[in-house]
Amino acid sequence: MIHVRGLTRSFGAVEAVRGVDIDVSKGEIVGFVGPNGAGKTTTLRMLTTLLRPASGTATVAGRDLFADPAGVRRRIGYVAQGGTVGPFSEVGEELVLQARLYGLSRTEARERVAGLLEELDLAGCEKRPAGQLSGGQKRRVDIAMGLLHRPELLFLDEPTTGLDPQSRTNLWGHVRRLREESGMTVFLTTHYLEEADALCDRILIIDHGRIVASGTPSELKAVHDAGTLDEVFLAVTGHELREGAAA
Amino acid sequence: MTALAALTGYYLRTSFTNKFAIVFGAVQPLFYLVIFGPLFSRSGVGSWDTLVPGLLVQLGLMSSGLVGFGIVFDQRFGVLERLRVTPTARSTLLFGRVLKDSAVLLVQAAGIIVLGYAFGMRAGPVGVLLGLLLITVLSIGMAALSYAVALTIRMELFAPVMSTLVIPLMLLSGALLPMSLAPTWLDVVSRFTPFRYAVEALRALFAGSYTSPTVLWGVLVTLVFVAAGFTIGTKVYQRENT
Ligand SMILES: Nc1ncnc2c1ncn2[C@@H]1O[C@H](COP(=O)(O)OP(=O)(O)O)[C@@H](O)[C@H]1O
Ligand SMILES: [Mg+2]
Numbered sequence: 149m150i151h152v153r154g155l156t157r158s159f160g161a162v163e164a165v166r167g168v169d170i171d172v173s174k175g176e177i178v179g180f181v182g183p184n185g186a187g188k189t190t191t192l193r194m195l196t197t198l199l200r201p202a203s204g205t206a207t208v209a210g211r212d213l214f215a216d217p218a219g220v221r222r223r224i225g226y227v228a229q230g231g232t233v234g235p236f237s238e239v240g241e242e243l244v245l246q247a248r249l250y251g252l253s254r255t256e257a258r259e260r261v262a263g264l265l266e267e268l269d270l271a272g273c274e275k276r277p278a279g280q281l282s283g284g285q286k287r288r289v290d291i292a293m294g295l296l297h298r299p300e301l302l303f304l305d306e307p308t309t310g311l312d313p314q315s316r317t318n319l320w321g322h323v324r325r326l327r328e329e330s331g332m333t334v335f336l337t338t339h340y341l342e343e344a345d346a347l348c349d350r351i352l353i354i355d356h357g358r359i360v361a362s363g364t365p366s367e368l369k370a371v372h373d374a375g376t377l378d379e380v381f382l383a384v385t386g387h388e389l390r391e392g393a394a395a
Numbered sequence: 396m397t398a399l400a401a402l403t404g405y406y407l408r409t410s411f412t413n414k415f416a417i418v419f420g421a422v423q424p425l426f427y428l429v430i431f432g433p434l435f436s437r438s439g440v441g442s443w444d445t446l447v448p449g450l451l452v453q454l455g456l457m458s459s460g461l462v463g464f465g466i467v468f469d470q471r472f473g474v475l476e477r478l479r480v481t482p483t484a485r486s487t488l489l490f491g492r493v494l495k496d497s498a499v500l501l502v503q504a505a506g507i508i509v510l511g512y513a514f515g516m517r518a519g520p521v522g523v524l525l526g527l528l529l530i531t532v533l534s535i536g537m538a539a540l541s542y543a544v545a546l547t548i549r550m551e552l553f554a555p556v557m558s559t560l561v562i563p564l565m566l567l568s569g570a571l572l573p574m575s576l577a578p579t580w581l582d583v584v585s586r587f588t589p590f591r592y593a594v595e596a597l598r599a600l601f602a603g604s605y606t607s608p609t610v611l612w613g614v615l616v617t618l619v620f621v622a623a624g625f626t627i628g629t630k631v632y633q634r635e636n637t
Contacts, residue, residue, distance in 0.1 A: 185521055199635045219481045234472040241405065242474075248401035293477055308479040 149174050149301050150195065155204035159372075161316040164190040166357035167204075172335055172350075174300075179328055179348035180337040180380075183389050187357040188337040189229055189362065190304050195335075196226040203227040209301045222250075225294030229337075232293045235279025239270075241291050242278070243296065250297035264292045268322060270364055284315030288322065295326070302326070304336035308343060316340075320347045341377040343388060351377070355385045397491045398483040400490025410499055420458040421503040424450040427571070436515065439460030440572060443516035447513035447598030451504050451530045452513075452590050456561040457570075458503055459534035462496045463545025467553055470546070486629045489539060493628070495529045496538035504530055526600045533593050533617045543624075543631040573581030592616035602634055 150172040163188040172178050180188050193199040197209050198216040206213035233242050236305045240261060247257035255320040265271050278286055282347035283383070287307060294302055308316040324347070326332045338344055342353050345365045353361040353368075361368060361384040365377060372383040381389050410417070418425075427450055435446050471474045478488050504527055508516075516528075545553050565571070567581075570592035575580055585591045596613020604610065 198476060198479060218482050221480060224480075226477075226480045228473045228476050229471045230476075232473045232477040234468055234474060237409075237474075241408075245401055245405045246477065246481065249398050249478065249483040251397065251482070252402075253397065 149176070149210075150206075150208055151334065152195070152206045152208075153204060155191065155206060156202045157194060157199060158202060159190075160217055163357055165194070165201075165243060166355070168359055170352065170355070172333060174333055175327060175331050176349050177323065177334045177336070179344035179375075180335065180354060181339065181341060181344045181349045181351055181389075182337075182354035183339060186381050187355045188354060191354070192226070192335075196224060197221055198226075209299075211233070221349055222297070225297070225299035225302040227253030227290045227302070227304045227307060229309070232290045233278040233286075234275050238274070238279055239276055239281070240265075243289070244330060245395060246293050247296040252296070259390040260296055261292075264295060268292055269318075282315070283311050284318060285312060287315070287319065287385050291319075291322070299332070299335045300331065301335065304334065305335050306339070308340065310337065316343065323347060338367055338390060341381060345377050351383060354380060360384045398481075399487050399491055399494075402483075402488065403494045406492055406495035407498060410495055417499060417502060417571050418506075420461075420499065421454055421506060423457045424454045424507055427453065428507060428514070429572070434512055434513075435571075436606070440576070443514055444518050444601045445573065446571075446635070447508065447511040447599055448526060448601050449518050449594050451526065451566075451597060452533075452568055452594045453529055453565050453570045454507060455500065455534050455537055455593075456504055456565050456590065457569050459496050459500050460561050460564075461554075461557055462538045463541035463543075463557065467543050467550045468493075471550070475503055475614055479490055485632045489542065489625075489628050489632045490518035492542065492637070493535050493538045493625070497622045500534040501527065501531050516601075519603055522600040522603050522605065525605065526597045529593065529596060529613065529617060532621055533555070533590075536621035538615075538624075539621075539628030540624040543628045546631050546634075564588055564590060567591065570594050573598075589616050589620040 150170055151167060152170040155165055155168045168191055174327060178262060182188055190199065194201045195206060195212065195213065197220050208220045211219035211223065214221055233239065243261040244257045247260050248254065252260060268291065270285060270288055273281060273285060281289065291304065291307065308319055311319065323334055327334060350364050351368060353357050353364065362379065363371065368377065368380045369375065372380045374380045374383060378389065405604055432443065432446055435441065472597065479485065519583050541557065544557060548556060567585040567588045569585060574585050574591060577585065592613045593616065594608045599607050599609040
């Protein structure tokens with residue numbers, strides 16, 4: 149579903165991503181884990197056609213990222229770290245617009261939005277401005293934005309950052325259900341190792357723009373003779389995940 | 396096509412629910428009309444038919460020229476990125492916005508013209524309608540450029556930079572006092588701004604000379620301006636936002 153080799157990208161003198169290889173198969177939930185500033189968002193924005201890589205090759209959802217960015221866009225959903233809706237905008241109206249930009253007719257868009265709001269426990273939020281929703285509700289609206297066109301592959305950038313523990317586990321449930329019901333592939337970033345452990349089939353650890361370890365949570369723990377992913381992280385990077393992180 | 400219709404409809408709905416903002420966007424030319432107009436029309440420099448065309452170009456600068464401010468919020472809240480990740484062409488994303496802006500401008504311009512008639516403007520309906528068309532087309536270029544600037548300079552600079560920049564552009568266009576009164580150097584400088592040609596063409600249209608060279612020049616300059624503005628706007632819209 150994702151095949152990436154040697155992806156790089158700098159911002160001025162900052163080498164944000166320095167040669168990343170990624171392989172994700174259909175139906176996997178893969179966690180992209182690393183501290184703030186590791187290069188997670190930059191990688192995701194490259195894979196979703198929003199940023200041009202400086203070098204590398206990439207196939208995303210079966211389409212070449214460089215040759216057919218529009219084809220990639222049609223097949224993926226992307227939920228950015230910073231949210232998707234302004235505080236004064238009505239949730240339903242924004243979702244219907246988004247659906248229509250994915251090519252749904254007005255009627256299809258309305259039906260799809262109503263269905264998704266129901267599925268994501270957001271029924272009744274349609275007419276409300278996003279600014280009035282709880283953190284968890286707002287994040288689920290963001291996720292709905294990425295699901296309108298039933299993508300094969302969903303990118304979620306820090307979907308649970310800033311949520312309370314209960315909203316986080318609730319959101320994990322939704323992500324698992326998406327995979328179970330539609331076979332969707334999910335590539336998500338997080339800087340919570342326990343989240344990666346609980347939710348993801350496989351984990352890629354990124355630090356300073358490079359992938360330093362990858363495997364299933366149990367493989368990683370076994371290889372590094374560690375009880376938790378925090379210990380794995382310390383072993384492969386030489387520092388704690390939260391160290392110096394502004395999160 | 397469905398995307399463009401959806402976008403334009405969406406932007407129109409969100410704009411026209413805020414009627415205050417529509418009036419407020421035209422507040423400067425309205426002030427000039429009501430407070431400066433009565434003086435101007437008795438000054439011997441020109442009539443209401445000279446002033447109203449100028450105020451329409453002023454409106455274009457103040458209303459469409461400052462629309463970029465709205466996109467600053469879209470960028471901050473992630474709306475822009477969410478739109479950009481859809482398969483809808485980026486030129487369509489821009490065009491949907493700009494169509495809304497020119498519709499808003501059309502409504503504001505119509506308001507000013509109606510008030511102008513109330514004060515004593517005499518221009519014939521054909522000239523006025525052609526003038527409205529010209530100013531609406533001009534506003535497409537202005538709005539596109541405004542978005543380009545907003546997406547290029549630092550967010551917090553947009554409002555101060557643009558609201559300052561539009562003042563000399565407006566004065567140089569001869570919108571308030573015709574450039575025929577200007578000393579040579581000012582006259583020369585003003586010929587380098589596209590808005591002067593629009594003002595003069597509008598005045599000619601309001602005076603009933605639909606095919607004068609002034610009108611042709613105004614139309615030509617406006618079309619070039621719109622083409623350039625939209626091309627630049629699309630380029631900037633397509634560029635990744637880092
Ligand atoms: N638009 C940008 N302009 C300049 N530097 C950036 C930009 N985006 C990211 N960076 C830098 O690139 C590095 C990686 O950032 P990012 O990919 O956002 O990390 P993460 O998502 O893992 O926290 C950081 O040093 C960050 O400051
Ligand atoms: Mg990030």
